[in-house]
Amino acid sequence: MTPRDKIFYFLTIHRTGLSVCLLAVVLLAYPTLVANPYLLGISNLIAVYLIAVIGLNLFIGYAGQISLGHAAYLGLGAYGSALLTIHTGLNPWLAMALTALAVGLTSFLVAIPTLRLSGHYLAMATLGFNIVCYTIMMQWNQVTGGPSGLAGIPPLSVAGLPIDDEMRFHYLAWTLAIIVLTLGLNLARSSLGLALAAVAQNETAAASLGIQVVRAKIRIFVLSAVLASLAGSLFAHCYTFINPDSFTIFNSIELVTMVVIGGLGSIWGSLLGASLIILLPEFLHFFETFRDIIHGLIVVTVLILLPQGLVSGLKDLLRVRSLMSKKNAQN
């Protein structure tokens, strides 16, 4: 191999790791280039959502299931962490971890009956769970503060430094988001990721090869709920204020939109999907009123034109093209 080939080979086999490093470098420099707190606030929100979207993408994109209720886990994470810190004065990090544990357990209990369902039925069951959680948040005034929510949630702190401005939160949220992104990429490339993809595409065949179909689905569902819970807690401690409006079924659908647009089963696609959907209202100011309609239009357009989403769809398109041209060249 010539030195040039060597470099190319190195880039090829380490492309995932290098891409993550590149992203980390860009994000490290980002606040020094963009000192505007408003813009930082937007990118912070992307980081928070990204954590939940990666989990949901593993569940929808890899395991081929559907959840229209993930905002519920986001909400449980936010309320759990907020209530623990407000009422018991617990360290926010500890509260986050305890909440994630409890949400993991809850999602496990929810998963046992619901993951026996599939398709529309599963969609309805998860949607129902979201409505139940939302109703509790709205109605149980004494605990959840009802429609006005909870205020005065203490911020997270790192090494005695409170994370109370956009710049600090940028570093914290993106550090966590990149860790989750890396873990997601790892899982997707592992044998377990392959097993999940197999479950999504043919359950009978997957089982005949030794894959425990139900167990695989439950595990990935619990992982996605735990990630949503962490994102929710982060959201609560970042904004120090939460109310039920952030955790409705429309937020769940928004999460699914992010997954679908970026690409089912594409971890990088999650980054693109979360970014696009959060940035969109900034470009289209009339957006707020027609938000759900526009989301619907986007999903339908993507599903018709590029059913695997932007990232996976374009990747597949290029891959098949290059294979075909090689095949033609051989003939």
Next chain:
Amino acid sequence: MLKIDGISKHFGGLPALEEVSFNCREGMTTALIGPNGAGKSTLINCIAGSLFPDAGVIHFQNQRIDGLPPHQRPYLGISRTFQNLALFPRLTVLENVLTGLTPEAEQSFVKSLLRLPATRHRERLLRLKAMAMLDNFGLTDKARWPVSILSYGDRKRVEMARALVSGPRLLLLDEPVAGLNSAETARIGAEIRRLHGAGLTILLVEHDMDLVMSVSDHIVVLDGGRLIASGAPEEIRTNPRVIEAYLGRMSVTA
């Protein structure tokens, strides 16, 4: 090696299998034949665990396996292929074959998330093993192709490769040449003979009589859910009950 003992299966009131018993001997290729609706697929699904028999027992290497869920079969050394192909269309050829190595793959969630060097090393070994299997089937060039762009014959061979990569002791082949042309059929036939030569125990469900006669040591004939004959290929070929089942009563008496 595989003992089928008094298996019955009913769907609603309809009997699909009635007290079927036979053995697959180690290292032998046993063919299961019979007209459409004879219960062949039901029986192979009972052996593979996707259906539970209503009565009867199945032993594999002296272990009772009826009632065990399908995902335990590969761990015992039983692999199968499917009548109408059950590949993962959006995965590549290599990835499809890799799923056949599930019993040897990393099962720990945490280790998969962390992708430690040991896990990577293990995955590299599995990949090499899968590539070697693709080489046996002449699929090396297509390793990175998504299965969905392959020809039907290639897909059949990917499925065989996936079933064989874990090194099973018993292979269940459910109509491996259905829908293939004669050249492709000959290729699969040669592959079955090679596996037989390597000492693998095979249970073959097939309609193609030329293939069945040329590869089997032992043939079991089902008709209407009952076992009507079993024996060596030459015995089956001349057995009047078998001829009757296939050609109808009239042609025998005529």
